[in-house]
Amino acid sequence: MEFDIWAEYCNASEENAKQFFDDMSRDIREVVDIHQKLYTHINQEPNERSTRDIKTLRENSATLGVTNLEERFTQVSDAAKKLGRGFKYPAAYKIASKYAHTTALILGLNEYPQIVMDRFYECGSILAHSCLGTVEKTILKRCPSFYVQL
Numbered sequence: 001m002e003f004d005i006w007a008e009y010c011n012a013s014e015e016n017a018k019q020f021f022d023d024m025s026r027d028i029r030e031v032v033d034i035h036q037k038l039y040t041h042i043n044q045e046p047n048e049r050s051t052r053d054i055k056t057l058r059e060n061s062a063t064l065g066v067t068n069l070e071e072r073f074t075q076v077s078d079a080a081k082k083l084g085r086g087f088k089y090p091a092a093y094k095i096a097s098k099y100a101h102t103t104a105l106i107l108g109l110n111e112y113p114q115i116v117m118d119r120f121y122e123c124g125s126i127l128a129h130s131c132l133g134t135v136e137k138t139i140l141k142r143c144p145s146f147y148v149q150l
Contacts, residue, residue, distance in 0.1 A: 004131035009079040011138045023073035025061045
């Protein structure tokens with residue numbers, strides 16, 4: 001589901017693609033920061049490797065033109081809204097989250113397992129097909145003779 005939105009979002013404009021690229025650095029920074037905070041909390045001092053990693057990330061991000069590494073990365077729900085998919089995204093996300101966080105679902109699954117699985121597979125196949133179509137359009141936009149070269 002997220003691949004589908006991000007593929008369409010990046011294909012919509014160079015600015016969106018750059019935003020997604022920049023968000024990669026922000027996402028990495030956030031993960032390293034969280035590890036550093038946990039390590040520091042447990043060990044009462046920062047981890048030297050994480051400190052080096054953050055420094056390297058800042059240097060490389062500047063080289064790649066990431067303007068604000070401290071900014072929060074773009075949420076997929078915000079990208080969906082910008083694409084006019086603000087209504088569909090929450091519904092698809094709710095379905096996907098039931099399979100990612102299955103505790104309540106598993107407890108009640110004995111009653112209607114096939115119905116639930118059918119809906120999940122149906123939603124997944126629609127999103128996968130949409131994502132592949134967007135990726136194909138993106139490739140053909142950049143390389144119109146792609147299929148000719150095969």
